[in-house]
Amino acid sequence: MDTKTLLTQHEEKMDKTIEALKRDLASIRTGRASTTLLDRVTVDYYGTPTPIKQVANVSAPEPRLITIVPWERKMLGEIERAILKSDLGLNPNNDGTMIRLEIPQLTEERRKDLNKKVSKVAEESKVVVRNIRRDGNEVIKKMEKKREITEDESKEAQTNIQKLTDKKVKIIDEIKAKKEKEVMEV
Known part of the structure; x- marks a missing residue:
């Protein structure tokens, strides 16, 4: 397996995590019927x-x-x-x-509780994405150890997986912010 394939596989796993986050957040109620x-x-x-x-x-x-x-x-x-x-x-x-x-009007206290839940679900998704990054880095290090790739290729692949992780975490933060705004809307 080459590093590009590995990166693609890990990006797919991260995308699935983001889709799961969207599904989880959809089931958290806001003040509007859905x-x-x-x-x-x-x-x-x-x-x-x-x-x-x-x-x-x-x-x-x-x-x-x-x-x-x-x-x-x-x-x-x-x-x-x-x-x-x-x-x-x-x-x-x-x-x-x-x-x-x-669907009753949400109280301020209930909105804050729901936002805590939103934050918790988003943080769990970030942890999953970081675990995927860790797994990817372990595979890359094993490939380097077995001399399947050079040290430079290993460093580049690890840098790319970190950039991918940062991008996905940013997406998770954007989804979280949008949902929090939706929950706080009166």
């Missing part, structure tokens, strides 16, 4: 944990309301229980045909 809030909530559908979006039509018709219309009426109770068990802190309103989730 169907992505329910992405991590699963219901028991014939013995299989299934995302709500696969058993119901989920929409956000108003800025502070999410509606859930199950394809099978008997799923109403299951969906309601799953939302109550989740860490969303929302109270489902079941009218017999659909579930309405009213």
Whole structure:
């Protein structure tokens, strides 16, 4: 394996980490209704944990309301229980045909708590990216030790992997700042 292939592989891993961060942050609620809030909530559908979006039509018709219309009426109770068990802190309103989730205005304290959660999730992603860098550097050092690459190539590859890491950490910081701003918006 050459250093370019190694760098490409590690960049792909870092990109996957950033995608996972985006998914994680999408499930953190802001003051606005978004169907992505329910992405991590699963219901028991014939013995299989299934995302709500696969058993119901989920929409956000108003800025502070999410509606859930199950394809099978008997799923109403299951969906309601799953939302109550989740860490969303929302109270489902079941009218017999659909579930309405009213998104309450966030208090200042709750916004600060959510921002701490955003920071924690972003920091975990940075740690993953740094671990990927460390793994890449270890592979490069082993290649140099086995005389597969020269010392200069090793230093250049390590410099490139560091530049890549810095770039990805900057992207994570930008995503974090955007989400924090979204959470603090009244």
